[in-house]
Amino acid sequence: MAEKCYRSEIIGLFGYPVDENPTVVPMEAAFKALNLNYRYNTMLVYPQDLETAVKSLKALHMKGTHITIPHKVTVIPYLDELTETASLIGAVNTVYEKDGKMIGENTDGKGFIKSLADEQIHIKDQKAVILGAGGAARAIAVELALAGIKELVIVNRTLSRGQELTDLINSKTNAHASFVLWGDCYEIPEDTYILVNCTSIGLYPDTNIPNIDYESLNQNLIVCDVIPNPLYTNFMAKAEERGCKILDGFSMLINQAAISFKLWTNVDAPIEIMKAAMMKENEI
Numbered sequence: 001m002a003e004k005c006y007r008s009e010i011i012g013l014f015g016y017p018v019d020e021n022p023t024v025v026p027m028e029a030a031f032k033a034l035n036l037n038y039r040y041n042t043m044l045v046y047p048q049d050l051e052t053a054v055k056s057l058k059a060l061h062m063k064g065t066h067i068t069i070p071h072k073v074t075v076i077p078y079l080d081e082l083t084e085t086a087s088l089i090g091a092v093n094t095v096y097e098k099d100g101k102m103i104g105e106n107t108d109g110k111g112f113i114k115s116l117a118d119e120q121i122h123i124k125d126q127k128a129v130i131l132g133a134g135g136a137a138r139a140i141a142v143e144l145a146l147a148g149i150k151e152l153v154i155v156n157r158t159l160s161r162g163q164e165l166t167d168l169i170n171s172k173t174n175a176h177a178s179f180v181l182w183g184d185c186y187e188i189p190e191d192t193y194i195l196v197n198c199t200s201i202g203l204y205p206d207t208n209i210p211n212i213d214y215e216s217l218n219q220n221l222i223v224c225d226v227i228p229n230p231l232y233t234n235f236m237a238k239a240e241e242r243g244c245k246i247l248d249g250f251s252m253l254i255n256q257a258a259i260s261f262k263l264w265t266n267v268d269a270p271i272e273i274m275k276a277a278m279m280k281e282n283e284i
C-alpha cells in the first residue's frame, strides 16, 4: 500500500493588492481535475516583505509562485536565475523551482503567442502595431519579435517608456521597431497585419476605447485586446464592426496560467476546465 502523504505541493500568488485576483479559481479547478495534490494560495505580500517572501519559497519547499503587481520587476534581484525572455522583458510573472533554484519566467507574452497559434494566426515576417509600452506591451513585443515578426510599431503616450521598449526590440531582437508618440488620434498604417491594445484602457469598470482612427481598420486586420475583463471590450466591438478578426485578453490570461501550470507540475494544463471555471466565476 502506498504511503499516505498529508503534505501538499504549494503554489503562491504574491501581490499587493491581491485579494480580488481570481487566478486561484482556474488553478484549483485544474489541480482537482487532474487529481494533483497541489494547492494554489493567494498571498498578500507588501513590497518591504518581498525578499523574505521569496526566500520562504525554498524554506517551505514550494514549487513556485505567480508574481503580480507591484512585484513583477522588483522580484528579480531575489531570484537565482531568469529565463532568456524574462531577462529581455525585464519582468517576471512566474517563479518555478528547478534543481533547487528559483527561476523567474514571464508567461504573459507566451500566453498571447499561444492564443494566436490556437487561431492559426501566423505572424512571421508581418507587421504589428502595439498600443502601450507597459508590462503587457513589453512581454508581447518581445515574444512577437522572438516569434519572427518583422516590424513593430510602438505607440505610447509617454515618450520615455515607448522609446525604451523600441530601443530594446531594436538592440536585442531581429525585429525592426519604430516609436510613435501618441498624442492625437492614431491612424493604423494600411500594411499592418495585427493590432494589439496593450494599454489598460477598457479594463472594468472603464468603458473607454483607445484613441485611434477606427475608419483605418480594414477587414484583413487582426485586432487583439489584452483586457481580460470584460471579455468583449468596446475596442473589440469597434474592430468587429469594421470586419476585423478579433482576439480577446481572456484567452491570453488562461494561456499564460496554463504555461505556468506546466512549469510547476510538469503536466499539461486542462485548458478547457480552467476556462470554464473562470467563466463560471465571472458568470459569463
Ligand code: NDP
Residues within 6 Å of the ligand: 108, 111, 131, 132, 133, 134, 135, 136, 137, 156, 157, 158, 161, 162, 182, 198, 199, 200, 201, 203, 226, 227, 228, 249, 250, 252, 253, 254, 256
Ligand atoms: P502598465 O501600467 O505597465 O502599462 C499601461 C500602459 O497603458 C502604458 O503604456 C500606459 O501609457 C497606457 N495607458 C494607460 N492609460 C492610457 C490612456 N488613457 N491613454 C493612452 N495610454 C494609456 O500596465 P500593464 O502593461 O501591466 O497592463 C496593461 C493591461 O494589460 C492591464 O489592463 C492588464 O489587466 C492587462 N494584462 C492582461 C494580461 C492577460 O493575460 N490578458 C496579462 C497582463 C496584463 P503610459 O506609458 O503613457 O502611462
